[in-house]
Amino acid sequence: MAEVLKVMNVTKNFGGLTAVDNVSFSINEGETLGLMGPNGAGKTTLVNMICGSYAVDSGKIEFRGKDIAKLPPHKRCKLGMSRTYQIARPFLELTTLNSVVVASYCGKDMSNRSLMDAASYASYCLEFVGLFSRRNILAHDLSLYEMRMLELARAIATRPKLLFIDEAMAGLNPAESLHAVKLIMRAKEHFDLTILWIEHVMSIIMEAAERILVLHYGQKIAEGTPEEIVNNKSVIEAYLGGGEYA
Amino acid sequence: MDLEVKRDRLVFRARGNKWEWGIEPRYWRNPLIYVSLLIIFPVVMYFVYPSLLATIIEANLLAAIAIPLALMSVGTGRMNFGPQFYIGVGGYTAALLSIHCGLSPGLTLIVAALVGLAFGFAMSPLSILSGGLYYTLLTLLFPLVFLEITFIYTDIFKGDVGLFGVAPLVSGFGFSVNQLIFTFASLAMMLIYLYIIDKVLRSRYAVEMAAINDDEEVANGIGVNVNKIKMISFAIPAMMIAIIGWFYAHYYGTFAGITFLPLTFMLKILMVIMIGGRIQVYGNVIGGYFIAFLELLLIRTAGDMSPVLFPVILLVLLLTLREGLFGLYRKRHYREYMPTLHVRR
Numbered sequence: 407m408a409e410v411l412k413v414m415n416v417t418k419n420f421g422g423l424t425a426v427d428n429v430s431f432s433i434n435e436g437e438t439l440g441l442m443g444p445n446g447a448g449k450t451t452l453v454n455m456i457c458g459s460y461a462v463d464s465g466k467i468e469f470r471g472k473d474i475a476k477l478p479p480h481k482r483c484k485l486g487m488s489r490t491y492q493i494a495r496p497f498l499e500l501t502t503l504n505s506v507v508v509a510s511y512c513g514k515d516m517s518n519r520s521l522m523d524a525a526s527y528a529s530y531c532l533e534f535v536g537l538f539s540r541r542n543i544l545a546h547d548l549s550l551y552e553m554r555m556l557e558l559a560r561a562i563a564t565r566p567k568l569l570f571i572d573e574a575m576a577g578l579n580p581a582e583s584l585h586a587v588k589l590i591m592r593a594k595e596h597f598d599l600t601i602l603w604i605e606h607v608m609s610i611i612m613e614a615a616e617r618i619l620v621l622h623y624g625q626k627i628a629e630g631t632p633e634e635i636v637n638n639k640s641v642i643e644a645y646l647g648g649g650e651y652a
Numbered sequence: 653m654d655l656e657v658k659r660d661r662l663v664f665r666a667r668g669n670k671w672e673w674g675i676e677p678r679y680w681r682n683p684l685i686y687v688s689l690l691i692i693f694p695v696v697m698y699f700v701y702p703s704l705l706a707t708i709i710e711a712n713l714l715a716a717i718a719i720p721l722a723l724m725s726v727g728t729g730r731m732n733f734g735p736q737f738y739i740g741v742g743g744y745t746a747a748l749l750s751i752h753c754g755l756s757p758g759l760t761l762i763v764a765a766l767v768g769l770a771f772g773f774a775m776s777p778l779s780i781l782s783g784g785l786y787y788t789l790l791t792l793l794f795p796l797v798f799l800e801i802t803f804i805y806t807d808i809f810k811g812d813v814g815l816f817g818v819a820p821l822v823s824g825f826g827f828s829v830n831q832l833i834f835t836f837a838s839l840a841m842m843l844i845y846l847y848i849i850d851k852v853l854r855s856r857y858a859v860e861m862a863a864i865n866d867d868e869e870v871a872n873g874i875g876v877n878v879n880k881i882k883m884i885s886f887a888i889p890a891m892m893i894a895i896i897g898w899f900y901a902h903y904y905g906t907f908a909g910i911t912f913l914p915l916t917f918m919l920k921i922l923m924v925i926m927i928g929g930r931i932q933v934y935g936n937v938i939g940g941y942f943i944a945f946l947e948l949l950l951i952r953t954a955g956d957m958s959p960v961l962f963p964v965i966l967l968v969l970l971l972t973l974r975e976g977l978f979g980l981y982r983k984r985h986y987r988e989y990m991p992t993l994h995v996r997r
Contacts, residue, residue: 478872483873521859
């Protein structure tokens, strides 16, 4: 399988703090890569660097063979990268439909589209996540689950090849989480996505990911299949600490 | 001939023909009605009370400044507190060229617009580099700095006396007729601005601007070229406001920075926006007329107290009418600057 994303020795410092330290990994096409780590491990910082929100201090990021380390976020999006956010960030003052129309209109291969074409695709994406009936509701009137689904619809409306999901289950109840996971997996098949999934809920990431990458204090401490990760001593130590009870 | 008033329409019959005119509230939104009123009003005033034409011109120009400012606010996601800077740029460019080079108003219009556009583009990175209070302070400072420059370089800008002898836009018809022509010219400018900005704010670009207004970082992440949109929506309205400066110079035949660049003039524009409702382009027309006539009323009734009463009224309006007068009408609607999309299953 071809490599979609290749991250090589990326480092990010915030003053004296090294948030991401010399991390390298790659994602193959059609794969779901889980990204784990305790709070403050640097997971979101790493995704922010890949998506262009943060500049890379050193290292290289290649997307489908093209160096994207210096590209602004909107150009990376047009290449086929999209994301959801850890804390839901919908366009609060826009209607659900209009929020997705922006993404549909500005995403990959969408230049010169008419507004109505963009609206048609946006309504298709809303239908996919089950929000079509809420299309004329302002985003700030949606429930947290609906906001998460709106973010997913907005992300897939840009027609990405690589989707970053940043703790999509945070704040959802078990039934909503289960529904969201099923939906994401269905989106992966339907839209032919490659996914990098940050998640704290172990049961979900163990089931959904084919490979898992673990960060701790900004450094990569483990990479492998879910079975390898749960038995990895460094991972157990990072989550539970050392000693006889670990 | 027969005129019948029905519940929802007027029916006019004559020689076997029938004409109907809807009078339901939804038909009141027809812009032709309001444009007709704006045209008829100065004509009536010309015959009844000609001195009021100057106030109508002022109202049109205030609205014409506030309308591009609405686009600037939407596109940059920030409120510019120094639009009068561009009036100064346009006005001084027109006045200097007219006096020193003898250029006609047509040529000074082109140069003033280009200079306004150049200044707009040069200053547009401000909307990218600064935000919040810093942007407000910076935009507030520019007209004041410009005013200081007009005092420092008195030999060029003639300080608080201003530049005299600017070629008039219209002349040779007598004062009242000239005023009427100026009224219609200002009205035409305002309506053209209203039409252009309304078209932009209902186009697909408005969706991108709305996203920038809500969350710049997220908008950038989903493919919106935030910097490009910000720069364009800063520079084009700057040019449009500079053209108003050109109009002021050729209307008065003189241009002095002390009239337009201080905070008092900015306060008037701000009040137009507050009365009309922030980012309500149609509301700005109501705001322009309200402020121009309120100012006239205050000068006639309150005299020296009017500069004090003006900010007090602004403060009261800020507290009571957060969405302005037009906002009262539009409170049941979502943002005006979005294209209307009707998608059905």
